[in-house]
Amino acid sequence: MSESEATLPDRRSTYHHGDLRERLLEVVRDLVETHGPEGFSVAEAARRAGVSTAAPYKHFKDRTDLLNALVSDAMDRLAGQMAAERDRYPIGTYEAVAGIGQAYIDFAKTEPGIFRLMFGLTEGHEDEDALQQKGNLCREIVETACGACIGAEATDQAAVLSAYILWTSVHGHAFLSIDKKNKAEADGLKDWHFLMTVTRAVLDASARR
Structure with a gap:
């Protein structure tokens, strides 16, 4: 040597x-x-x-445990980014809700492999209570923001259903974007315009119910 x-x-x-x-x-x-x-x-x-x-x-413990730890870390970062974007806008505005969606889409585009892992490819995460709790925290961020827009508590059925409809819409858009499945549409529809359009439509409908 x-x-x-x-x-x-x-x-x-x-x-x-x-x-x-x-x-x-x-x-x-x-x-x-x-x-x-x-x-x-x-x-x-x-x-x-x-x-x-x-x-x-x-x-x-094993490879699955390592991947679950990676998902746990990603869920923390996603929740933090969602809350930070929400807080850029006044409480109870469409923009605050859309900001949450923007953080979600940005995360998917920045870390597409991790995003796919979080929502479909990790074995056993449905049995991990800690991961479920972190997922619930992300959902509660959306429900609270939706409730503030329609004058309801986060646990109110209208807020919960609005959050679910918006989450699934944004989730689908995020996956289509990172998989390049909607390139033609995406070229003519910017993320923020998409987010504000669906946010207004869903929350206005909830407020009228």
Whole structure:
């Protein structure tokens, strides 16, 4: 071994306990975006993180557990972005509701691999209470904003149904956008115009009921 090699730190020794977990999630996030959730192995993630193939199992039970942790992190970030966009506008306005949708679409376009993983490709996440709670938090952000628009509590049926209709509309638009299924329509319909149109239509209908 040369003198220069001897002075190089062992990368594996530079990680603290929590750092390695975050580094693995960062690596897997990049792998999912590049290859999809089925296109990588835990061993490859370990190699890219510069640790032994056994190291990830100190933090995650298995590959599914690692992916669920990635989804959990993504749900936190999505909820934060939705709330931040909502707060750019006055409470009770169409713009506040549309802002939530804009954050949702932006997230899908920025991290399409993670977005697909969150809503269809993670095994066992329906049995993870923590993930379900985070999903509920995202839904409650929409329900609260809808309720404020129509003068109702977030738990009122009108607010809940309005939020569901808007969520499914925005969700479908987001998936069609990242899958390039609606290119012709998207070229002539900007996200914000779409969001304001469906927001007005749904909330005005709810207010008249």
